[in-house]
Amino acid sequence: MTDSGPRVRGVPEGDNRERMICAECGFVLYDNPKIVVGSVARWGDRILLCRRSINPRRGFWTLPAGYLELNESTTAGAEREAFEEAQARIQIEGLLAIYDIPRISQVQLIYRARLVDEAVAAGPESLEVRLFGWDEIPWDDLAFPSVRWALHHEKEALVTLTTRCSPPDPTDGLGE
């Protein structure tokens, strides 16, 4: 990290907002909100989580997710992150959720996915990766609130997508 780059606030000509400008070279940084792409990836009834090896929130569990790169589709980005963080190959099933987080200038797009095979392994940004059943999820050690949101939203989506079957007590049926 150097001291250089856009560090001075100013309104560029023809603009109506303050931007960061480099005092050395005059470059104007048009900084924009960032897109995070990720997935809730399932193998049977277990879900892939990664324990972070980097800050923020080193040691806590997260979904495979990260910044979308230039010229990358959001689905390709979600697939890349699953591979980078957990060596996981996933098949995307659909968009699960959009989380709008203006405080940190992020829009998160989280996909529903299934693992193509069970073989997962920690990538450079993970200490370990694991498949968790719902009751095994380390709820107190999740890295970010949106991880918890996405796990719950995926569970809800799965219910919506699952064919209904009769409740355990057959006297609850319509024929009662």
Add this chain to the structure above:
Amino acid sequence: MTDSGPRVRGVPEGDNRERMICAECGFVLYDNPKIVVGSVARWGDRILLCRRSINPRRGFWTLPAGYLELNESTTAGAEREAFEEAQARIQIEGLLAIYDIPRISQVQLIYRARLVDEAVAAGPESLEVRLFGWDEIPWDDLAFPSVRWALHHEKEALVTLTTRCSPPDPTDGLGE
């Protein structure tokens, strides 16, 4: 526009991709895809379009839309763009579509909205603004493909949201 800023390609230390770096000051530009927010805003059965006063596509018709700003929610961004481009106050009804356009590193989030009142007027980025009935839309003079997509998707969504009524010929009914 100066000649300064990040113009040299290189892989920064600890990274695995080429980024643009400033030869003068060493600043690394982590450029990311941009989020465009906009709306299909309706007044009765007419839709708000703006004729662009700026390039690209000066003189062509578009939806009120633009780049999301830092620390702005996507709905607030869509409302701001409607006001900036058409002096229009809108009430957002829901997310209509996500357009993933990796070729130009854009993710567009387009909302369904209704105008709070009929008073609209060209802002600095518009030559004129107008409310169009479906058959009046200048299909050959739309600025971008995603404008056409959004207009059609909004029409489809409206059908889905509208209570069904019997077809014109009553012999088509279930009672036939």
